[in-house]
Amino acid sequence: MKLLLTSAGIKNPSIHRALVDLLGKPVADATALCIPTAGYGHPHTNPTHAWRFISGRERDTPMCELGWKSVGVLELTALPSIGRERWVPWVEQADVLLVNGGDALYLHHWMQESGLAELLPTLRDTVWVGLSAGSMVMTPRIGREFMGWTPPSGSDDTLGVVDFSIFPHLNNPELPSNTLPAAERWAAALGSPAYAVDDETAFKVTDGTVEVISEGEWHRL
Known part of the structure; x- marks a missing residue:
């Protein structure tokens, strides 16, 4: 699977070019x-979002409005009730999965429960485009600071598809606590590779190679 891990969607021409390159x-x-x-697991979101x-x-977070040939909705909480024989072909036939933000641990839980997490390694040509939590779920851990919904395990562990963690929305004026000093404290508690990125930054990941795509601010911590 090819990854485009964004803080806030396809925000600028550089991230858009990276998306097209991954799609081919x-x-x-x-x-x-x-x-x-x-979105359903985050305490500050609702069905309107x-x-x-x-x-x-x-x-402010462009994803579905980019002019795709077609867009369908894959709601992970519904998948266990309809059977893999129905939904797996939908995923396999898609060029890209657009994964919304919200609560990364809730997303992780339903990726596991639905079977989507198990399917990911087989999707070699599919592009995963994450937005905030949709990106963080691909990391090893999100850190206690980003825990909203609590999984049964009580852990902040996520999928670990990449080997670094992400602190998104750096210096976003609507999130005054998302500062570089806060990110540095978060990273120190993790004790593993991590990045703090603003909303003009993304990670392009192909065959284990990570490239930072940015028209803004980012820091390796």
């Missing part, structure tokens, strides 16, 4: 499935 085709020729699940994401009305 124009956005207008690519089929997408969007995954809104993470999910609708705006799905309908392409989140101008």
Whole structure:
């Protein structure tokens, strides 16, 4: 699987070019499935946020509004009740998975419960585009500071597809606690590779190679 791990979606031309490069085709020729699940687990989101994401009305975090050939909705909480024989082909046929922000641990839980996490290693040509929590879920840990919904394990562990953790939305004026000193304290508690990134930054990951794509501010901590 190819990854584009963003803080706030396809925010600038550099991130857009990285997306097209990973797809290997124009956005207008690519089929997408969007995954809104993470939003339901976050204490500061509600169904309106999910609708705006799905309908392409989140101008501050562009994902579904990029002009895809088609966009479908993959709600992970529904998958266990409909059977793998139905939903696995939907995922396999998609060019890209657009994964909304919200609560990374809630998303991780439902990726495991639904079977999507188990399927990921087989999706070699599929592009995973994460937004905030949709990116953080691919890291080994998110840190206690980002724990909202508490999983049954009580742990902040996530999938560990990449070997670094992400502190998103650095210096976002709507998130005054997301400062570089706060990120440095967060990283020190993790004791493992980590980055703090603003909303103009993303990670492009192919075959284990990580490239920082940025028109803004980022720090390796």
